[in-house]
Amino acid sequence: MPPMSTPLCGEPESRGKAGALGLVLGHPFDTVKVRLQTQNKYQGIMDCMVKTYRHESLLGFFKGMSFPIASVAVVNSVLFGCYSNALLALTATSHQERRAQPPSYTHVFVAGCTGGLLQAYCLAPFDLIKVRLQNQTEPRAQLGGPPPRYRGPVHCAACILREEGPRGLFRGAWALMLRDTPTLGIYFVTYEWLCRQYTPEGQTPSSATVLVAGGFAGIASWVTATPLDVVKSRMQMAGLERGAYQGMLDCIVRSARQEGLGVFFRGLLINSARAFPVNAVTFLSYEHLLLAWA
Numbered sequence: 449m450p451p452m453s454t455p456l457c458g459e460p461e462s463r464g465k466a467g468a469l470g471l472v473l474g475h476p477f478d479t480v481k482v483r484l485q486t487q488n489k490y491q492g493i494m495d496c497m498v499k500t501y502r503h504e505s506l507l508g509f510f511k512g513m514s515f516p517i518a519s520v521a522v523v524n525s526v527l528f529g530c531y532s533n534a535l536l537a538l539t540a541t542s543h544q545e546r547r548a549q550p551p552s553y554t555h556v557f558v559a560g561c562t563g564g565l566l567q568a569y570c571l572a573p574f575d576l577i578k579v580r581l582q583n584q585t586e587p588r589a590q591l592g593g594p595p596p597r598y599r600g601p602v603h604c605a606a607c608i609l610r611e612e613g614p615r616g617l618f619r620g621a622w623a624l625m626l627r628d629t630p631t632l633g634i635y636f637v638t639y640e641w642l643c644r645q646y647t648p649e650g651q652t653p654s655s656a657t658v659l660v661a662g663g664f665a666g667i668a669s670w671v672t673a674t675p676l677d678v679v680k681s682r683m684q685m686a687g688l689e690r691g692a693y694q695g696m697l698d699c700i701v702r703s704a705r706q707e708g709l710g711v712f713f714r715g716l717l718i719n720s721a722r723a724f725p726v727n728a729v730t731f732l733s734y735e736h737l738l739l740a741w742a
């Protein structure tokens with residue numbers, strides 16, 4: 449019997465590692481993006497990279513990485529699990545039958561939005577802690593200098609709980625849900641559409657198709673998510689400094705007035721560049737896990 453997987457796919461375990469590796473490699477870009485979105489002291493991507501490196505060394509780019517790594521499996525299971533269950537409820541066809549009877553794009557969109565909403569809720573506290581740690585520009589362990597506010601992810605969570613209560617952990621969660629609900633609908637629609645374009649009817653998409661469709665789905669989703677991504681990051685940082693926003697609308701209006709509409713596109717380039725590899729690997733794992741379980 450021929451082997452089930454082509455060399456491109458690898459074994460499930462190596463794909464899991466590839467996913468984690470993608471996250472590690474993508475994290476420095478994520479840190480630069482968060483800083484550009486929430487701090488006004490940088491001229492652009494290069495300036496932010498140079499200043500971070502000079503001030504904090506390479507380690508500066510990896511601040512706040514442990515919680516995303518620890519939570520990615522849970523968050524992605526919620527997203528893909530809710531998506532496929534919602535699709536099952538809407539279309540009453542299993543993953544296998546779906547190749548013969550493809551679901552309508554409306555159903556794919558609604559199922560994607562459902563997955564997006566629920567994963568955003570799980571992601572919110574982890575994302576908040578990530579953003580707060582990424583924004584600490586103090587060099588680590590510098591003798592004499594002021595120590596950073598948070599000593600690490602657990603200390604950060606404990607501080608937020610103590611200072612703001614459990615609700616504090618969900619700061620920015622509304623913006624996150626608004627960001628993710630429609631854009632994860634777009635994510636799955638783009639993925640399905642591209643897969644159908646390049647796959648003969650009734651057949652399973654090849655690994656190469658899955659990688660490319662997943663990568664572009666990531667880009668489409670992040671491009672549309674970026675304006676609310678900026679608002680989300682700013683809401684998450686508000687409360688730390690004086691002059692916190694009254695709410696999401698206040699954040700949007702004040703950001704636009706003070707910095708112009710361009711502010712809502714900060715991080716667009718970085719988000720898109722990071723999105724391709726990360727989501728190509730994510731969809732490849734998803735498709736192969738489904739085949740393995742079915």
Ligand SMILES: C[N+](C)(C)CCCC[C@H](N)C(=O)O
Binds near residue numbers: 628632
């Ligand atoms: C909806 N939004 C665009 C925010 C995310 C879509 C893809 C999520 C993926 N875990 C990633 O980190 O790229």
